[in-house]
Amino acid sequence: MPVPAHHIVVLPPPFDAPPYPADIFAGQVVLVTGGGSGMGLAMAKAFAQGGASVAVVGRSIERAAEGAAQIAALGVRTHAMSCDVRLPEAVAAAFDEAEAALGPIDLLANNAGANFPVLAEDISPNAWNAVTRIAIDGTFLCSTEYARRRIAAGKGGAIVNNSAQYIWTGFPGDAHSAAAKTAQATMTRKMAADWAPHGIRVNAIAAGFFPHEGSVSGRREEGTEPLQNMIPAGRTGSIREFGWLSAMTCTPLFGAMTGQVIVQDGGESLRRSLIMPDYVPPRERADGPWGWK
Amino acid sequence: MNGWLAGKRAKIEGDSPAIAKAFEAAGATLAEGEADIWVHVAPPPEIKPAHELTHAEWRASMDVGLDRRFLGARDFAAACCAHGRGGAILFIGAPEQRFGADQAAAAGALGNLTKTLGVEWARDGIRVNSILTHETGETLGRLAAYLASDYAAYVTGAVMGIALDD
DSSP, rough: OOTTTTTTOOOOOTTTTTTOOOOTTOOOEEEEEETTTTHHHHHHHHHHHHEEEEEEEEEHHHHHHHHHHHHHHTOEEEEEOOOOOOOOHHHHHHHHHHHHHHOOOOOOOOOOOOOOOGGGGGOOOHHHHHHHHHIIHHHHHHHHHHHHHHHHHHHHHHEEEEEEGGTOOTTTTTHHHHHHHHHHHHHHHHHHHHHHTTTTEEEEEEEEOOOOTSSSGGOTTTTTTGGGGTTTTSSOOOHHHHHHHHTTTGGGGTOOOOEEEEEESTTGOOOOSSSOOOOOOGGGOOOTTTTTT | OOTTTTTTTTEEEEOHHHHHHHHHHHEEEEEEOOOOOEEEEEOOOOOOOGGGHHHHHHHHHHIIIIIIHHHHHHHHHHHHHTTOOEEEEEEEEEOSSSSSSSHHHHHHHHHHHHHHHHHHHHHGGGEEEEEEEEEOOOHHHHHHHHHHHHGGGGSSOOOESSTTTT
16 A cells, blocks of 8 residues: 555655765775675765765675775775675784775774575574674674774774664564674674773664665565555655764764664554554465565 | 754753754754744753652652653644644653663653654654753754754654763
């Protein structure tokens, strides 16, 4: 069902009107994991709109390079790299390479992750390990590598983590990501406490539905139009507003903010009623574990 | 702050110089009457063990921490709907657990009220968020301005702090 015409749906400002000046990150380097596409690319573009140089880390160098080209078109320096964030030596090497290309890493955005509809009993050990370790170990390894370097340099900094709106409720049909994304949020709070004495801030965005070309929702045959009315806000998220809020937490404008997990989901995680559709277990849903393919 | 609130009228009930300053810097007009944004700021209550709180003191905390906020939000939403326009509501207060039982009750109730109204009024274009914090400085003002702006159009029903111990 489309959103009724008399409902008010509010859109964010256009892409060329970011919420901060074009030089707010001038002279700074941000490393974005999974920055070649999707939500990571949105984060990377948001940092670039504030003048940051961007190190784009991806599993695939081709995708990282494609993303880096889009980011460079915004007028900043970029460097694309391939890295498996599950491996500590690879993470250290990626930081070395990024620093050699662009200079010391001032800011970190942990976005690398994977997510797809699957029944819990069908998750293979490999799939479980891939989804959980990219997000959980990857966020840990990149954050600690970053923090050790910042602390050694006697400098503060800021980290933003891409978490998810389903971290408080679980996500039947997506058990691996439900576990992984909550781990990111809880480690956000603890790392913020651990590194507050060093001036390193750590925050997370618990993101809702931001369809893009690489996401399950973005690839639906029916398109994303039928999803709009599911969300209390009357629409799925525009990926630029996710990028902007993520980057905002790293600006000096929010300089006192740390240890926060900010939900940005148009009310999606909160919609409920005493009168609800009958519950259908993920296994029995005609259209796949999420209720739609 | 790039005109986050350009053309918006904001009514701030309660005292927060940082928010007033940030709103004006973001281009908002501070208004007494009709407004596009309603901010309610409740001061933290005195800390007392629960058994030393009189009912009158308890009631005063609930009144400013919860009841007045709901009633004010209800009136603001009614005005928005009457004019066929959206709006933004922001509740500012102290965090839940570092004060007395009165604050714990009021802040807990407010948090779930925020989540409820954020969804209940979503299709009226009215967003509802809360910042529960010890902070009173510039980050509070700027975060409040951001949440009140269309940059946060996809943030509603959110309850957040600012500092570690919020």
